[in-house]
Amino acid sequence: MEETGRAPGVREVAAAAGVSRQTVSRVLNDHPSIRPETRERVLAAMVELNFRPNRAARMLTTARSTTIGVLVASPSSLFGPASSIDAIERAAREAGYFVTVAHAASLDAAAVEAALEQLSAQAVEGIVVVAPQQRIQDAMDAVSVRVPSITLHGAGTAGDHGVFVDQVRGARLATRHLLDRGHVRIAHLAGPADWSEARARREGFLEEMAAAGADPVVSREGDWTAASGAEIGAELLADPGITAVFSSNDQMALGALFAAHAAGRSVPGDLAVVGFDDIPEAAFLIPPLTTVRQDFAELGRRAVARLIAQIEGESLDFAEPVAPVLVPRASA
Structure with missing residues (x-):
């Protein structure tokens, strides 16, 4: 038959x-x-x-798998890591490569090694590490990686080779936008210090405030969520002198908008708010959120291009990091 x-x-x-x-x-x-x-x-x-x-x-x-592994140690609900994985998959597909993803169960070396073993079992030719936490980077240094690898979501440290978004510049753009509108008492709603991007955005905020001779306010660490943004935002708004908030990401900025509404402070009349990332919902918040956009597509293209160059025994560095862009909307 x-x-x-x-x-x-x-x-x-x-x-x-x-x-x-x-x-x-x-x-x-x-x-x-x-x-x-x-x-x-x-x-x-x-x-x-x-x-x-x-x-x-x-x-x-x-004797080749034409497969790139992606090691992730961040919640898939976070916009930045999720967008990065999507960008890597698109860029790899265009280059003729498959992608397989492994999630580290925790932030210690054992979990990282287990995820790497999972990728090795699938004969990956190279690995992109989408894990901006310092603990993951320390764990990567402590384990043996037998194939070429690069780390995405750096913030300009040694070895990034232009495969990162200029987080410091993005934060300075956001802060300058508020200063140019006459705000002097500006608060930074900080992200988790274990993340390199959060540290870089805090650094950029402080640099721009110092350049303007303004007195900065930095909150305690948030955890990237709208809930932490609302809680810490309420603490910041207890100071009536604060007229603007630069949030380390858009989700926490959403929480700050909620806190402002709860405190009876109109945005942007009584308080200006600027976020970071430009999540798809940012343009539809009330009011629409001014934010800093990261080009994840370009970041993914660079990551895949540099990794494939390493796989082929070549070298590819980028002279400049990916440039962030300020997206002005009604919240500031």
């Missing part, structure tokens, strides 16, 4: 193109000995049959 429902394989492609299975294999592996007209005939047969190369079979013939 004829088998039905089976996806077409190399044998069917070879028959349709009138060539041997070895020739089809050589076309799949981009062998230079194939004549152009033969290659075109085989490719046309693949399209006609809707042929999809078997990944395991290709690994046997090429």
Whole structure:
């Protein structure tokens, strides 16, 4: 009985193109000995049959998985890490690579090593680490990584090679925007100090305030959530002299808007608020949130390009970091 429902394989492609299975294999592996007209005939047969190369079979013939691993140690609900993973997947697909993701169960070296072992079991050729916490970076230094790797979400430290968004500049843009509108008593709603981006945004805020000769206010650490933004925002608004808040991310800025409403302070009439990230909902808050946009697509493209260069035994550095952009809206 004829088998039905089976996806077409190399044998069917070879028959349709009138060539041997070895020739089809050589076309799949981009062998230079194939004549152009033969290659075109085989490719046309693949399209006609809707042929999809078997990944395991290709690994046997090429000894390559064409797979990039992504190690994540952040909640998937956070906009930055989630956007970064999406950008990496898109960039890898465009470069002809697959992506597999492993989540570290905690922030210690054992959890990081377990996630790395999971990726190694899938024969990844390189790893992108989407984990901006200092503890994860310390854990990565303590374990052995047997394939090329790069860390995404740095903040300009040694080894970032231009694969990061200039967080300090973004924070200075946000703070300058508030200073230019006449605000003097500006508070920074700080993110968790274990995250390099939070530290860099705090640094940028302090640098711009110092350059203006203004007296900064820095809150205790938030945890990136709207709930922490509302709680810490209420504490900040107990000081009637504070007329503006620069939040380390948009979710905490949303909490600050809630706190302002609860305190009877209108935005932007009594209080200006600026966030960071430009989450999709930012333009639809009441009022629409002024924020700093990060180009995650460019960040993902750079990460994948640099990692593939390492896999191929080459070097690729970027002269400048990814530039953030201020997005002015009604909240400031």
